[in-house]
């Protein structure tokens with residue numbers, strides 16, 4: 001049976017993908033090249049340093065490690081500035097309602113995010129108290145598509161991996177869920193998230209009964 005749901009944060013519960021994009025674009029412009037929304041798709045779900053590597057590859061640049069750490073810190077300072085004024089109005093439509101309905105039905109809720117800024121976002125939006133377990137980028141060694149973030153979540157909840165359903169907006173996250181032996185709901189377009197068990201355009205109107213329907217799959 002399905003007894004737990006694990007949620008990605010950026011792009012699933014909150015619309016922070018736009019802030020990541022603006023900050024990376026600002027860095028690219030400072031380095032002297034264009035960075036488009038299409039390029040940005042490749043960064044979704046990917047860790048900060050891996051994102052920087054992709055960005056630098058797009059710009060055809062190969063700076064040394066120390067410079068890379070400086071660039072990542074610069075991007076993060078801008079990003080933190082953007083998210084520091086976030087509030088509950090930036091929770092994506094339907095996300096809070098769905099989490100509340102899970103709690104009413106006794107289904108456990110965990111966070112499975114690559115971000116090291118997850119706590120700041122959860123606290124600013126008031127989402128923190130809803131989670132039975134929080135696994136973020138400060139607790140993992142391996143980034144998605146490695147399954148670590150989700151297997152740690154299941155362990156902290158005390159549920160078997162096969163009882164978990166993951167909600168993800170990124171390809172890397174869907175692969176991580178699959179490798180963890182979990183079912184996965186993709187949030188976004190079926191073209192990029194085709195490997196999920198179910199793809200929906202948002203959590204708005206999504207119900208626990210529809211979730212439990214995944215048990216047969």
Ligand code: BG6
Pocket residue numbers: 009010020043044045046047048051076113114115116117118137170
């Ligand atoms: C993921 C985002 O959730 O977290 C990525 O989808 C981001 O875009 C990654 O790079 C790491 O986030 P942070 O906040 O630690 O730089």
Ligand code: MG
Pocket residue numbers: 008009010011012044045168169170
């Ligand atoms: Mg995401």
